[in-house]
Amino acid sequence: MKQLDIQGISKSFHQKVVLANINASIRPGEFVSFVGPSGCGKSTLLNIIANIESANDGEVLFGGKNIADQDVISFMPQQDLLLPWRTALQNIVLPLELNGVGKKERYKTGAEVLRQFGLDEYMHHYPSSLSGGMRQRISFLRTYLCNKPLMLLDEPFGKLDAFTKMEVHRWLLNSWEKGNQTIIMVTHDLDEAILLSDRVFVMSKQPSTIVHELSVNLPRPRKLNMLASSEMKM
Ligand code: ADP
Ligand code: MG
Numbered sequence: 001m002k003q004l005d006i007q008g009i010s011k012s013f014h015q016k017v018v019l020a021n022i023n024a025s026i027r028p029g030e031f032v033s034f035v036g037p038s039g040c041g042k043s044t045l046l047n048i049i050a051n052i053e054s055a056n057d058g059e060v061l062f063g064g065k066n067i068a069d070q071d072v073i074s075f076m077p078q079q080d081l082l083l084p085w086r087t088a089l090q091n092i093v094l095p096l097e098l099n100g101v102g103k104k105e106r107y108k109t110g111a112e113v114l115r116q117f118g119l120d121e122y123m124h125h126y127p128s129s130l131s132g133g134m135r136q137r138i139s140f141l142r143t144y145l146c147n148k149p150l151m152l153l154d155e156p157f158g159k160l161d162a163f164t165k166m167e168v169h170r171w172l173l174n175s176w177e178k179g180n181q182t183i184i185m186v187t188h189d190l191d192e193a194i195l196l197s198d199r200v201f202v203m204s205k206q207p208s209t210i211v212h213e214l215s216v217n218l219p220r221p222r223k224l225n226m227l228a229s230s231e232m233k234m
Contacts, residue, residue: 003028003182004049004067004150008058011044018044020207022058026199028149031176031183033193036203042186043078045203046154049184050075062150074146078154078186080139082127088138089114089123095146113141116171118164132159137168144175153185157192169196170227173220195223 004026011019018041026032034042047053049060051068052075060067067073074095082091089110096106114120117137127135136159143151157165173196176183187193193200194216202212 001027003030003063004184005061005064006045006049006058007061009045009048009055009060010057011041011048011053011055017207019048019055020209022203022208022210024201024210026182026184028182029180030199031185031197032199032201033185033187033197034201034203035187035190035193036208037205038188040203040205040208042188042203043154046075046152046184046186047077049073050152052077072149073152074143074148074150075152076139076143076154076156080127080135082135082139082142084127087124087126088119088130088134091127091138092141092145094142109145110141113145117141117168133161133164136160137164140168147181149182151181151183153183155187156185158187158189165192166227170224172196173224173227176220194218195226 002025006022006024009019009022010017022045024032034045036042044053048055049067050073062070062072083094086094089107092114093106093110096109111120111123114123119134119137122130122134127138130138136157140153140156143153157168160168185193185197198216200214200216201210202214203209204211
């Protein structure tokens with residue numbers, strides 16, 4: 001059963017073909033990654049799925065219908081879009097606020113996830129005073145709390161040091177285990193893609209197509225076991 005259907009997506013910028021006929025079908029609850037060299041068009045593809053960019057050809061369907069007509073995506077873009085006039089905590093609770101969650105409850109939830117990410121002492125800091133890695137975790141948490149059926153992550157953990165990344169990977173695998181969200185991650189890190197996802201689509205350099213599709217036969221509990229053996233405080 002497929003949920004998301006990426007059909008024949010092509011995209012050019014100034015006559016230069018960046019994406020050349022990208023096709024992929026993704027099942028509900030699947031975690032897939034698109035991996036490829038810098039500049040091959042990974043962000044462009046994700047932006048097209050998120051309907052921020054338009055394709056020259058092809059379509060993206062969710063449940064058989066145009067995805068652009070549905071409110072099903074939470075998107076973490078490569079450049080974070082944190083609101084500079086809001087603190088870390090206020091940024092994170094924004095999706096809860098938009099969903100009508102009461103103030104007390106949303107701040108409680110926000111403070112709890114910040115604690116899990118080792119960021120509680122920064123909750124009242126503004127984005128401008130935080131490091132790139134911190135902003136990236138905050139941006140990820142805000143996307144995560146949107147809680148939509150499809151989560152799009154563009155190089156979500158690239159600015160994190162190895163230990164923090166490991167903790168965040170474990171947190172994501174654990175949390176995702178509980179929900180039934182479909183996740184599409186874009187990364188240039190093949191190891192990260194293999195660790196986290198069920199399926200990896202490998203893209204060539206531009207004009208980019210999918211040159212390999214790799215199924216990862218590593219059940220989530222086994223992945224968590226691998227990460228759990230290296231437990232430490234962030
Ligand atoms: P990746 O995320 O894989 O590193 P991008 O999707 O960001 O790659 O970019 C793919 C190619 O498309 C690059 O050559 C980039 O310069 C070009 N590109 C991306 N966005 C634009 C744009 N808005 N206008 C012109 N060229 C663009
Ligand atoms: Mg990119």
